[in-house]
Amino acid sequence: MSNNLLKLLLLLVTAISISAQKKNNFDQACERTSSITAYKDLPKAIKTADSLYRVAHQPLEKVKSLMLSSELYHHGGDLKKAICYSENAHSLIEQAHDKEWMARVCKLLARQYRQVGLYERAKKYIIKGLGASREISNFQNSNEVEGLLNQEMAFYEMEVGNYVNAIQYIEFSLKNFGKIDSQNEDRTEAASYQLLGDVYFKLNDYAVSENYYRKAEDLLKAGSCTLGLVYNGLGGIRVKQKNWKDAELYLKKAENIADTSRSLKLKKAVYSNINDYYEGIGDNFKASLYAVKYVRAYDSIEVRNQGFSGKSKEVAKINKGNGQMNVAKNAAIIILFVSLVGLIIFFRRRQKDSLQS
Structure with missing residues (x-):
């Protein structure tokens, strides 16, 4: 092998090593901000996530930082901003054509829309995510993400009262998790068993419900x-x-x-x-x-969701009438999407400015 060729190979290996190290450092910063910093100082964590977005060079890095920001705002109870960041991550990942991260972004959006009661929009993202998950080349990652999306579809079916369909999707998720070997396998499998326990409890089959709760308990850590x-x-x-x-x-x-x-x-x-x-x-x-404790928790959820949808206290009072409820719901959805469109336009302009600078 000539000296020139040897030097070229060494340079290539070094470049790949540096690139991998940069990616690892970026991912580690995201994980550290998500799992540690957020619990100590949420405003600092949000600023860190914003900084990660600004220094990100690759589209996928920008997607990860946007998802991190979304999770942090969700953690802090600001669902409007959380969904805005998720929608921007979705817009970017469509340009990047990465099936795995498309599925993960869709999973995040489906959960967030479900939690604010927009079930059909949540279902739209679940279906899109499931389609993407089946095109992921990595066998482990494909089954992991598909299993999580099947879990999310089970949540959707439970919310709309289709318990038989919910059971089917939970069973699909368990088949997915049974094919993989990962650190999160026990936790994700336990969530499916716990969900099955909930479904059978709703169906008043307490013996079967307890059996699934026990399976979940065996897989979970204290706390x-x-x-x-x-x-x-x-x-x-x-x-x-x-x-x-x-x-x-x-x-x-x-x-x-x-x-x-x-x-x-x-x-x-x-x-x-x-x-x-x-x-x-x-x-x-x-x-x-x-x-009283229950009502406080319930009110906190309602306040969080009303803050997201733009409902006022006056609208909430008017909602007592069935006809007025439909009008208020439609108005809230219109306000919601107007707000989201405005925020999305703002962030996309910011993205363009960042790319041009």
Whole structure:
């Protein structure tokens, strides 16, 4: 081999190594900001994510930083900005033609739209994400993302009351997770079992429901939000069975996790079941206390969603009438999309300015 060719190969290897290191550093910065900084100082984490977007050179890096910003705003309860960042990530990934990250962005958007009650728009992104996930060349990543999207479709089916369809999609997700070997496999599989427990609880099949909750419990680490939902489900079964001693045991475990969690969904579910428990044993004073806690969690979710949709308090009061409710809902959706379009135009102009500078 000639000296010139050897030098060329060394330069190529060095360049690839540096490029890989830069990518690793960028991904590590995103992960560090998401998992550590956000819990210590959310405003600082948001600024860091914005800085990552500005220094990103590749479209995929910009997509990752936008998704990070979206998750951080979601974490802080600002769903309007969260969805705006996700929509911009979706716009960019369409230009990059990356199937894996297209599927991941669609998964994020589907979850966010579902949580604000725009179920059909959520379903649109699930279907698009599932299509992209099946075109991912990496077998592990394809099944992981498809499994998560099948989980999301199960959530959608539960929200609209199609429990049989929900079971089918959860089973699809478990087949996906059964084909892969990853660090997140236990956690994602446990979420599917917990969801099956919820579905069968809704169907009043408590024996099957408990069986799936137990499968989830075996896979989960102490303190996780999903484990809180599992204990809450087990406590709910005991309340239905009027087994007050065991109900108290499981609901206390669920409450310990809920009280240290930021999940309003978990708090709302747990406080509802504890209220039912105290109503069942005739302790009206404690039942009232947890009714207040439940209402606070419920109101926090409503305030967050109203902030997203642009509803005013006056509109919320008018919504009591069925005919007026439809008008208000349509108006809220119009306001929502006008706001989103404005924010999306702003960010796209900012992207162009960044590329030109």
